[in-house]
Amino acid sequence: MTDDGLRLTKAAEVTFTETLAQLLAGVLDGPSGLTVVQALSRLRSALEHERIGLPTG
Numbered sequence: 001m002t003d004d005g006l007r008l009t010k011a012a013e014v015t016f017t018e019t020l021a022q023l024l025a026g027v028l029d030g031p032s033g034l035t036v037v038q039a040l041s042r043l044r045s046a047l048e049h050e051r052i053g054l055p056t057g
Helices: 003-024 030-049
Strands: none
Touching (some): 003 030
């Protein structure tokens, strides 16, 4: 992957995590909410890495 591609991927990860946190803020609050957001973000990354369920996002 090019440097630009890596930067875009990193930015997408941040955007995904922030948006998911905003969407879940009313349902999950405090440390448990952050833990769920982080877990889902890692799951999405792992699925994309293995090219499972593409396209995602």
